[in-house]
Amino acid sequence: MNNMDDLITQDIIKKASTGDLDAFEKIYRYYAGFVFNVSLRVTNDRETAKDVSQEVFLTVYRKLKNFRFDSSFKTWLYRIAMNTAINTAKKESKIKEKALKSHIEEPGKPWQNDVNKHMDQVDNEQRLNTLLSKLQVQERACMVLKHIEGLSCQDIADALKMNVNTVKTKLRRAREKLMTLRKDVVKNEL
């Protein structure tokens, strides 16, 4: 993934910016995996991730003619991907919050405990989704880029247009939050 920019040459980008769909397909093939996986982890929903992924590439296609090569193409595309994924996740979480509120109001449905009790029984994928769902969207984005995509703190900062120290703080806070959650799960199991 580190040499993506070497393979997507300026020539390909310029051709794609004039509307050349073959050139744009090369860009798509290169970045689709990253965009889809990041969208999936940030939104925590496959169908939403599919929509986000399409939205990202349509935005990239539309804005390519404005790309001036002042910054790395990879960083530029990552930023569009993260913005789209984060904004969608925020909207989705508001909808879920509303649904969750009405769910909690119903007696005899301890949703939170159910999640905790099942944490160790479900497979890695479900555990991952549960852990990520406990984080704020920005924290989730930082954790996904760091621990799933393996980006450096500086690359995360560039992709999220944040200060590198803010990224480090968010990563630390996310880890502390997940450790506290883990402790609670262990307590519940005992």
Place this chain on the structure above:
Amino acid sequence: MNCEQIQDILLNDYLNKEISPEQKKVVDEHLDQCPTCMEFFNHATEVILPMETAQKHSVPDDDWQNIKNRIETQKEKGTSIFHFPKPILPLAFAALLLISFFAAREFAETIKPPIVCVMEHEDAILYLTDEFEEFMGTDFENEEYFLEEFFL
């Protein structure tokens, strides 16, 4: 370094994998000797392990086809006789602003400014005393008292 400092490094640079070899050596040596920090480290790695070992999902097969279709649909819309190129919108807005500006100026010119009456000092006194007399219902001249003279 004490345990608090070690745990701080563990949660930051160590798990970020952005730690100098010298500092990593110090932390590793501490972990070998300190069960409390080792336990803390195990807890911290346990919660990030599902992420580190997460499987990569393959992109849906129809993804590119959907994107391509949407691009082509947008292109078709772009050539429609009812579609206006994007620069037309800022231009139309600028034109509207200009029209509004000139219309407002025209309107401002039609409003007459308030009449400012400039009186000489003496005339002003006479006018004010007349007004005062009328208001009081008194003719000061008949009473051999000329208010004007008092002021003038």
